[in-house]
Amino acid sequence: METWEIYSLTSVVIFAIGLGGVFLVKHFLRKIIATVIMGGGVFLCFVSFAKRDTLNFPDPVPHALVITGIVVAVTAAAFALSLARRIHKITGEETFEEKE
Amino acid sequence: MELLTDGLLALLTAYLAFRCMLAPKLSKTVFTFFAFGLILALMWIRLGAVDVAIAEAAIASGFMGVLLLDSLRDFSPSYSEFEDNIEQPPNQVAFAKRSLSQWVPAIASGAGLLLFLFIALQAVREVPAGGGLAAFAEAKLPESGAEHPVTAVLLNFRAYDTLLEVAVILMGLLAIFAAGGIRQFRKPSLPPAKDPVLRKAILIFTPLLFLFGAFLLYIGKSGPGGAFQAAVLWGAIGILLHLGGWRIFNALSRRMRRIIIIAGPLFFLLTGFALMARSGTFLAYPPAFAGFLILIIETLAAVSIAAALTAIYAFLTD
Amino acid sequence: MKELPASVLPPLLVGVPMLLGMVSLFFKIKRRPIPGIIGSVLIGVLAFAAVVETSRHGTVIHVPGGWVPPLGIVLRMDPLSVVFISLTALIGIFIGLYSQMYFRTEEGAKVRFPLFWPLWFFLWAGLNGLFLSNDIFNLYVTIEVITICAVGLAVLSGEAKALKAGLRYLLAAIVGSMCYLLGVALIYGSTGTLDMALLGQVLEPGPTASFALIVITLGLLIKKAAFPFHFWLPPAHSAASAPVSAILSALVVKGGFYVMLRLWTEVFGVSLTFAAGQLIGVAGAAAVIWGSWQALLQTNLKLLVAHSSVAQLGYLLMIFPLLVLKPGFSTDSADWLPAAWTAGIFQVMAHAFAKSSMFLSAGIVVAALGHDRIASLRDLVAKMPMTALAIGIAGVSLIGLPPSGGFMAKWMLLKGVFLSGQWWWAPAILIGSLLTAGYIFMLLRLAFAPAREENRFRPVPIMLQVCALLLALGSFLIAIPAEKLVVFLENGESFGRGIETVIKGGNHGNE
């Protein structure tokens, strides 16, 4: 197995863990972290494909895409965090489930 | 031997991601996530993506880490008690205490995930072992005004994406304001931190962060580094000073804050329009000035992003 | 292969709203409507110019930086994207006018409106960028722009209910974008390009393409609140303030549909299977019935309208099975494809007008009553005839009675369904219409009923009602130039007939 193959296979595993996490865990913070983990999987997938054929340097396009993607994803995650904290501050709730 | 390193890293990330989701305590989740980010950065290095590693270390681990720690304090009842032996609501994924009606959807979703994973692994294995754009990028590199291919892609070949990306940070900031309510940033009334060691540390690290950020910005032309990485380091200055009690961002006037935060995307956009007025093509740098223009755009973008990150942090903590 | 004419409009359509968003931040809070209204009109003018340009040249492109694919990004403006852009502009102008007066009313003043204009302009830039993009990664960035701004707008009121709905919406949207992005990664991995026109030629069917199709479709279905993933839509759309709800349901969810339409017809053409189309169709049919049924059960006007959105978006999904015929099915007529397309476009436009009108009317009701319980709508006709009329007209279009735009959409959809031999979709369409008629007539019956106790209607600015009424009328007016619209769309070789937009040469374009 080549290095890039190992990592591209890992990437979907991480993605699946994050995907499962988003739906199965309840706490806001965990849900948000799960989306960031999903993002990590996707970006790993991109970067592993960049390593396939090396000329003088690995394929720069996925690298640039991933940097863009990280910035965008972190912005979205920061926004989600701010919403979650705001909700917690107002209502004291930590999950979407209705309080009994 | 290399296979062993890669395999170990791969297993470790997957395991950490898994544990991160299943950890019973919130603080465990957050700190496991930090470890996950670190291993991920090592993986980027193994894949030759040094730019991505710096970006990951700076943005995803550094900035996100600070925000997560800060949120952890908000959410975790035991945080101020320091020892977290207080009962926390257990993570709902803990399967032990579930009734049958809860088992069925859990098993169903687990099976669905496994199926998803199976198809995904098949699909990834079919990806051919060659065929990226490296050759294209290398051929066009001399015209781009940057010596480093990633910078050339970011700031020239796909500059339109990057323009939107710089604007996204501004939008994120506005959206966070929208969620939290517009209020004046608190006046810089807090006295600077009393602890002499902390003060000293902040005063030492501030110039270090600034210089290293500038170094990354400058070196971005010819090697790994660039605007986003520099921006986070500069943003870290703002956060650090804020933590030490010097609320430089709050001390600025409203108008000044706005100008600083908007300068980057605005200049980027206006450059694009100006170049369109000149040659009819949006963001078409003339090759002679490309390097110069890219450097100015990067610098302004870095300053704006740094200010935006500081603002996000200051807004969320206050 | 032919060289496509270049135009400066695409970057302007994205850049000008973005510029306006930044500029409006520098205005004093009370003065922000000035750049707001002027800017909206300016974008409207640009959208009109785009209509003129595409009706003259067909498809036009702009290559930012002059870097042609596969390295660079292409902005492509064809009749389909222009339809969406001008729809956004038209509705955007009305909503902008409405919002100005709405935020002065007692209810509207609770919203943190100073951020409305900047976020709305950025959202507008994102929408236009989405409609113009020809690059699957750039689509991701524009999708995220739309998400962040849309959620930002949705939580403007700052109430716990809106915040929770907003977080749910945001998390669903992030998951959707990540699924989409995984598909993009796999497509890049297997083809080495991100340009949609190139992808249409080089993407080969296989496990990778199929999986990319699955995750991308999954992501977009989450984004556009298709049936199993519709859970976030009703709370988010009903908890937002009225102009924002109108923007969200009239424009934002259409973005997901647009991307899906583009990708299914232009990129995945060869990878599609009959089963995939049927699966989407089932989701659509389920959404139609489930959403309409839920709408019938609601006791709050805004929730009713939001659930109705779920149902109406289901109709949009039902055109996807028509794109892939049953294996072995043959027909003399080749009309099902244009019929399906036209149905989709009409449904988008009719729903955009009708639903924005409904939400604006709901906003008027909230402004007048202080709440939106359906039971208090009694005597609406006498107190606010224009609003009642707007609800009625928009409702008729939602049901799909002639001669509304909604009727055109459903008629074309039925035509496509029968011509393509997939008659089994017809019952779902009819049941959906019946259920829609149920909740619309329930509303109207109450509106005509005499008041039991004295309902205190606060006075509401007349212009609010005019805006809502005009938008409702829009859902009828679009049916008039139907023929022209079809011709206009064919001009750009839309209808999935393969678009060979490979740009010749590889030169740096600014010399």
Add this chain to the structure above:
Amino acid sequence: MDHVFVIVIIFLLLNICMGLIRLWRGPSVADRLLATQLFGTAGMAVLTVMAGYSEDLTLLNVVITFNVLSIILVICMVQVRKKKKKETP
């Protein structure tokens, strides 16, 4: 020589794995922070070795980035103001 480097890298990674036990056991947030600090330094050491191994000196910039940012987390944690007790639980 390459083998030596790989062994060192793997050794350090195993170190990180062992450190995870402390991260999970806690018992306090500060202990977990200590564990992540150890990961940080071990990660930096791994990167330093990788820099020699793959002869890519730009990796040292990554090390410095990690280094200067690691302190922010700590200062962020110790500088938090006491959370205000909520009026209603």
Add this chain to the structure above:
Amino acid sequence: MIKEVFVVILLAVGCFFFLAGTLGLLRFPNLYARLHALTNADNLGVGFIAAGMALYIGSPWTAVKLFFIWILTLLSGATTSYLIARFRKEHDDSANGNGK
């Protein structure tokens, strides 16, 4: 050849300190002791490994950079340890104060 032997020795010593640090982190009974263990890895572990790599790469500029990295590690390590210890002590004090 002699150079390589030295490199191996330096790396091995560095690894040893990392191991010591990790074991200390695991085995020591309280936070202050664990802090002490961590400084092992921080100061000596990174120092020896950096020295080994500086010797291996052999360019003066890299050596300076590695030295700089080591100094930075010392600096941040010392600050970190101090701050965490202070944080803990403040907490302990306040806990004792409340207990009385």
